[in-house]
Amino acid sequence: MDGDHGHTGAQDDRTPRRLGRTGRLLCVAVLVAVLLAIALAVGIPGRDDPALLDQVHLPWWVLALAFIATETFVLNVQVRRETQTISLSEIPLVLGLFFAAPLPLLLARVVANAAVMVVVRRSPPVKMVFNVALLIGSTCVAISVFSALAPSTGELTASSWLAAYAAALLADVLCALAIGAMIAVHDGGVNVRGLLTEAGSVLVPALGVTIGLLAVTSLVASTSSAWLLVALGAGLLVGFRAYASLAERHLNLERLYRFSQAVSSTPGTDELMGNVLTEAREILRAEHATVVFVASDGGLVARIGLGATGRLTRSEAPPSEQDAWMIREVVDGGGTLLMPRGTRDPRMREWLEAAGVRDAVAVPLTGGAGIVGVLVVADRWGDVKTFEPDDVLLLETVTNHAGVALRNGELIGRLRHDALHDALTGLPNRTLLQRELAAALEAVASGRSAGAAVMVLDLDGFKSVNDTLGHQQGDALLVEVGARLTAALGRAGTVGRLSGDEFAVVLTGADDEEAAVRVGRRVLRALEHPVVLDGLEVVIGASLGIALAPAHGDDPAGLLKRADLAMYDAKTSTRSLRVYEADLDADHPRRLTLASDLRTALQQGDLQVHVQPQARLDTDAVVGVEALVRWEHPRLGWVSPDEFVPVAERAGLIGALTSQVLEIALAAVASWRAAGRDLGIAVNLSTRSLQDPDLVDEIARLLRRHDVPAARLTLEVTESSVMGDPARAVALLHQLRDLGVRLSVDDFGTGYSSLSYLQRLPVQEVKIDRSFVAGLDRGTENVAIVRAIVDLGRNLGLDVVAEGVEDQATRDRLAAMDCDLLQGWHLARAMPVEELLPWLTARDQAPHRRTVRAVDSSRRA
Structure with missing residues (x-):
């Protein structure tokens, strides 16, 4: 019994774990080393022994031809996902034990099997190395056992017959154990019962040993009987091959019978397709089976597949170019596709490569309305055989049974239901x-x-x-x-x-x-x-x-x-x-124009950043500015941030807009610091910015690039932006606080959860909304609100900034309330970044004069 072990690269459903490629190669190397060690241990003592009988001299090349014949006409037996090859190689082995010296016998068997593996089976290198080592080891064991047990009288006796049986038996035990170990390696664990089963399957070689002994007896009696033996051997090989083919067909018939029973009793869609694909895969001994359902116009309805893991997968994705070719060939042509390993058809090779398989068979699946899909089976187990025309007939039989089930059931209706309904809910x-x-x-x-x-x-x-x-x-x-x-x-x-x-x-x-x-x-x-x-x-x-x-x-x-x-x-x-x-509506003509032009402006750096100073009320010193984004459209003129910022949010541009404003703002802070002005800058964050997981990393990167201390950057958020997703927003604000930047709540007092959320937010500053500041001279209600916010900020240790301060009277009222900072036209209007330093210089030279920059009111912050 010769071992032809084919690794398919997919995990057996029954094995929980398999070794990696490196681990498997290491185990193969160990097995090869063990086999060669056995060969050296038992083969060296008798390497110079002569042949037991001298009546017939068998040259090594004659034995090699006999081994080639017996290894070519074989019976391939599938064991799980591997193929074992059973041959009548015991016949030339027995002849060699009696009529050839040990070294010629070993040479003949190794050369013959290597030739078969290269020319006939096209075995991969790893398998060839293992099988050659296995043949060397088993042949040496057979020669050693035969030499030890056979009488040295040079006569054919019953004792020599028993020695031949023992030699073949122990050699095949070694083969069975080695093949079982190899299967265990590929399956990811040692199955002791499997090893014992393999070792116990040694009754088949007894037939070959018996025929070999009859041939030896006949040759000893008369050398002229060799021609009769050759005719008998040829007949045995042909009969053996015919039996193998018949046994395989019988097994396929049994599988088809089980399949027809399973399909006829399957009530549900998933169970039906599971049975069809499972049996198609088992009957053709393959890794993958897939059915592709198509509509009457040729469009793809669904793809249901079954892989090595045994799980059904469903997809409605459009077919690739290669799959579209395969579907056209089968559905439009109404024929079958046989794509064996090594095919030279370029379209078949392209499809196999795209699918990641070695070989495949595709046949049409017929329903009540004609051809409704394609059944594809791919990647045959092992490396001994590929798909053949007989396999196409088998798969066509499977599809016929499946077609009957489709016509009798409601599979198409169920598939349509699945195509129109969410699989989860x-x-x-x-x-x-x-x-x-x-x-x-x-x-x-x-x-x-x-x-x-x-x-x-x-x-x-x-x-x-x-x-x-x-x-x-x-x-x-x-x-x-x-x-x-x-x-x-x-x-x-x-x-x-x-x-x-x-x-x-x-x-x-x-x-x-x-x-x-x-x-x-x-x-x-x-x-x-x-x-x-x-x-x-x-x-x-x-x-x-x-x-x-x-x-x-x-x-x-x-x-x-x-x-x-x-x-x-x-x-x-x-x-x-x-x-x-x-x-x-984002399709409003003006908004559509703004979205397109805003993208261009961001790419070309056409947006501007203006700054509006902030000063302390107690010292009148300017300590920072607020960055205000400005956009002068080439045709529409100045566009208000209230208009283009929502456009940026809907068009997915708010991240790029925020990054550009931060870039310009921090570059300005760096230039001011270089000029001796250590000022902070505040930048507004939108609701979308608070949902951006990359915001913290982006800000950290910009701070490092411009070498600006984190404390010089203040990020302003509104209550409404935090309320959109409080948990995520608060977590992001804590990360920004840990980065060292300052945080401010803008438009404070306009929300409905100000007091409760202010205690949870890691902020250092609140900005009173300009609507309350501008109304300080119109009634006591606004005065009470502003005073309450200032007192709240003082009690919580927060700086309070008043926006929209436009006159001296409002400034004096805020100073009397102990407000910390002011911002507004009374101090200065928003100005381009490059004009801030000249404005500060002029203000320093006239400390007792209020400087107000004249800017068009349409550009008011």
Whole structure:
């Protein structure tokens, strides 16, 4: 029994762990060394012994030809994912033991088997080394055992017969153990029962030994019987090969029978496809099986695959160029594709390389409406055989059974359902929602419905759930949200999942905005109660955008887009629900122009940064400035930040805008420090900036580049930007505080959670909103608010900055309240960066005069 061990590179489902490539090579080297050591130990003592019988002289090349013949006509037996080759090589081995010296016999067997492995089997180098070592070791063991047990009288006796049996038996035990060990190495562990089973399968060689002994007896009696023996041997080899082929066909018939029974009794889609692919893979003894379902127009519907791990995978991804070729060849041509190893067809080689397999068979899969797909089996186990025309017939039989199951079942309907529904939540997906919305809009257009509405809902803080509790709990949260939304909506409409943590609702018969808003608030209330995940109560929120038909559009894509714009606006503000308005539309001509031109301006560095000084009220000393971004459009003139900053947020440009402002601001601070002015600078952060995980690293990099102390940079955030995602924002602010930068709350007093969140935020400064400062001379209410903020800041150890100070009277009132800093026109208007140093010099030269820079009011901060 010869070992032909084929490693396929995929893990057996039944083995929990396998060695890496380096580990396997090391184990093979150890096995080779052991086999060669055995050969040296048992072979050296008898290397010069003569042949036992001298009646016939067998040259080594004659024995080599006999070994080649017996190794070519073999029986290949599949053991798990490996192929063992059983031959009648014991016949020439017995002849050699009796009629040849040890060294010629060893040479003949090694040369013959090496030739077969190179020419016939095309074995890889590692396998060749192992098999040669195995042949050397087993042949030396056979020669040694035979020499030790056979009588040295030079006669053919019963004792010499027993010696031949013992020699072949022990040689095959060694082969079985070595092959079993090799299989164990590739499977990732030693299976003692498997090794014993392999060692016990030595009854097959007894037939070859018996025939060999009959041949020896015949030759001793008469050398002229050699021609009869040659004819007998040829007949045995042909019969042996025929038996092997018959046994393989019988085994395939058994597998087909089991397959037909399994398919006919499979109720579910996944179970049916699992059985089809599993049996197709087992029958053809391959690693992978895939079925590709196609629509009537040739488009891909779904791809279901089964790999070495035994798990079904499903995909609706469009086919690659190579897959499209394969599908056309099989579906349009209605034929089969046989792609064996070593094929010279360039398209086949291209497909095999793209798929990462060595060989494959593809046949059409027929359903009730004709050809509905392609069944592909790839990567045959082992290295001995590749796919042959008989395998194509087998796979065609498999597809015929599968086609019957398709026609009798509801597989196509189930696949269509899966294509239109979300796999996780079971809700309609984007495709089905658009169909539902299209039907609703058609009803509105025909007058059968008063109106329709679409809602887009996005969860708040979903990423933090995934990051903290893991994706499994995140999936559980999505399932729960889908169930709550469905229950809250009832029969009023359809709930679907668009992607990630984004859901949509289609309302039919929504005849006015008020009715849609009522349903929207009911949907949001359904999410107010905590969700228990992994033993923890998780509070979830959501932002909801609503678009109405026909008021806001009459096509599904446009209406969904407008609802998405409204949702985004709700997310960036403190509101949880927003109805679409025209000024939100990113396709507004002016906004579209601004988005395109703003991208160009950022790339070309056309944005400017102006600065407005801040001075201490007690000393009147200028201690810092606030950076204010300015954009002079080449055609539209000066564009207000209130207009182009939201455009930057919607167009995904806010990160680049913030980085450019920080770059210019810190470069200015560095130049002022070089000129002897140690001033700080404040830069505003948007809501999107507080959601950027790379912000801290970006600021640290810019501080290092310009060699500016972190304490000279103040980052201003608004209460509304923090309230968008409090947990993430507070965590990011703590990282910035650890970096050493100063933090300030801008527009303080306008939010609804100022006092509660101020204690949680790691800030050093608050800025009183200009609306309170400008109204100090109009009533006691604003005076009380400003005084309360100043007192609060003093008690919390925070600096208080008053914005919008425009006259001396307001300045004096703030000084009387012990406010720390002022900023406004009374001190100076915003000016270009390069004009700050001259302004400071002029102010120093006239300390008792208030200098106010004349700037067009349209450029006011």
